[in-house]
Amino acid sequence: METIENLVIGAGISGLLCASELSRAGREVVVLDKGRGLGGRMATRRMAGARIDHGAQFFTVRDARFQKYVDEWLDAGIIREWFSHSAEDSSSEGHPRYCGVTGMTDVAKYLAADLKVHRSERVVALARDIDLWVAKTDSGKVFTAKHLVMTAPLPQSLLLLDSTGLDYAADQLSELRSVTYEKGLAALVLLDGPSGLDEPGGLKVDEGPLTWIADNSMKGISPDVSALTLHANAEFAETHWDSPDGVRGQLMIDAARNYIRSNVLEFSCHRWGFTLPVNPLQQSFFSNHHLKLMLAGDAFGGPRIEGSALSGLAAAARLL
Numbered sequence: 001m002e003t004i005e006n007l008v009i010g011a012g013i014s015g016l017l018c019a020s021e022l023s024r025a026g027r028e029v030v031v032l033d034k035g036r037g038l039g040g041r042m043a044t045r046r047m048a049g050a051r052i053d054h055g056a057q058f059f060t061v062r063d064a065r066f067q068k069y070v071d072e073w074l075d076a077g078i079i080r081e082w083f084s085h086s087a088e089d090s091s092s093e094g095h096p097r098y099c100g101v102t103g104m105t106d107v108a109k110y111l112a113a114d115l116k117v118h119r120s121e122r123v124v125a126l127a128r129d130i131d132l133w134v135a136k137t138d139s140g141k142v143f144t145a146k147h148l149v150m151t152a153p154l155p156q157s158l159l160l161l162d163s164t165g166l167d168y169a170a171d172q173l174s175e176l177r178s179v180t181y182e183k184g185l186a187a188l189v190l191l192d193g194p195s196g197l198d199e200p201g202g203l204k205v206d207e208g209p210l211t212w213i214a215d216n217s218m219k220g221i222s223p224d225v226s227a228l229t230l231h232a233n234a235e236f237a238e239t240h241w242d243s244p245d246g247v248r249g250q251l252m253i254d255a256a257r258n259y260i261r262s263n264v265l266e267f268s269c270h271r272w273g274f275t276l277p278v279n280p281l282q283q284s285f286f287s288n289h290h291l292k293l294m295l296a297g298d299a300f301g302g303p304r305i306e307g308s309a310l311s312g313l314a315a316a317a318r319l320l
C-alpha cells in the first residue's frame with residue numbers, strides 16, 4: 001500500500017487551507033471528508049431551484065495571513081463583499097463581510113480544485129503501524145500516512161483518537177476534552193415573493209428562538225427563487241433536536257413572521273451538531289511531534305471562519 005506524506009481529515013476551511021499550504025510548498029497531501037459536498041460548516045444547499053447558505057453566513061478578515069488568501073479569492077471572483085455596515089457595527093468604516101459569489105461552499109470548491117480530496121469517506125478507525133498512521137473509512141478504504149492532521153470539530157477528532165488507545169496528548173488531554181460546542185438548527189424556507197427584509201438581507205436577531213434571518217436572494221446566491229435562512233439559538237436546538245421539521249421549522253417561521261412579507265411555500269430543517277466552540281483554546285493548534293499528529297480547526301483558532309483558517313495555516317507552517 002502506498003504511503004502518503006500528509007493526510008488531512010476534514011475538507012472544511014481549516015483542512016483545505018492546511019492542505020493548500022502544504023501542496024503549494026510541494027508536499028504530498030490527501031484530504032478525506034465524510035460529506036458529499038465540500039466546506040464543512042461553510043455549506044450551501046440547493047432546494048427547488050433555490051440556493052441557500054444554511055451554515056456559516058459570511059466571514060471577516062483581520063489577520064494578514066488570511067487576507068492573502070481572501071485577496072486571491074477576490075481576484076479570482078470566488079467571493080465578494082456582502083455588506084460592511086450593520087446595526088451592531090459602530091465603526092465608521094464598517095468591517096467587510098465576505099460571502100461566496102454563488103454560496104459559502106465556493107471557497108472550498110476553489111481550494112479543492114488543486115488538491116487530492118476524497119469525498120464521502122468517513123474515517124471510522126485510526127491506528128498506528130510502527131511509525132505510520134492508518135486511517136480506515138466507512139467505504140472500506142485504507143489510507144496510510146506519515147503525518148496526520150485532524151480538523152473535524154474537536155470532540156469528534158478526540159473520539160477517533162481515544163479509540164486508538166494511544167497516549168496522544170498526555171497532560172493536555174483534559175484541556176482538549178474541556179472544549180464544548182453548541183448545537184444549532186437552521187430552517188431553509190422558500191417564499192412566494194420578496195421577503196421584505198431591509199438591505200443587505202442579513203439580520204442578527206434575538207427574537208424568541210431566532211438568532212439570524214437571511215434572504216439568500218438579496219445576498220445574491222439565489223437569483224431565481226426567494227429563499228430564507230433562519231438560525232435558532234442553542235437552547236431551542238437542544239429542545240427540538242428530535243422534533244419533526246413540521247414542528248420546529250414552523251416555530252422558527254412563526255418567530256420570523258414580523259420580518260417576512262411573503263408566504264411560505266415549503267421549508268426543511270438542518271441540524272448542526274457543532275456550531276461554534278463555547279470555550280476555544282488559546283493555542284492555534286495541537287501538535288504531538290513524536291506521533292506526527294496535529295489537531296486544528298475552530299476549537300483552536302477561535303469560533304469563526306477566520307479562526308479556523310488561521311489554525312489550518314499555522315498547522316501547515318509547523319509541518320513545513
Ligand SMILES: Cc1cc2nc3c(=O)[nH]c(=O)nc-3n(C[C@H](O)[C@H](O)[C@H](O)COP(=O)(O)OP(=O)(O)OC[C@H]3O[C@@H](n4cnc5c(N)ncnc54)[C@H](O)[C@@H]3O)c2cc1C
Nearest residue numbers: 010012013014033034040041056057123152297298304305
Ligand atoms: C449555523 C452556523 C453558522 C455559522 N455562522 C458563521 C458565520 O456567519 N461566520 C463565521 O465566521 N463562522 C460561522 N460559523 C462557524 C464556522 O462555520 C466554523 O467556525 C468553520 O467553518 C469551521 O471550519 P473547520 O474547518 O474548523 O470545521 P468544519 O467546517 O466543521 O470542517 C470539518 C470537516 O471534517 C469533516 N469530518 C468530520 N468528521 C470526519 C470523519 N470522521 N471523517 C472524515 N471527515 C470528517 C466534516 O464533514 C467537515 O467537512 C457558523 C457555524 C454554523 C454551524
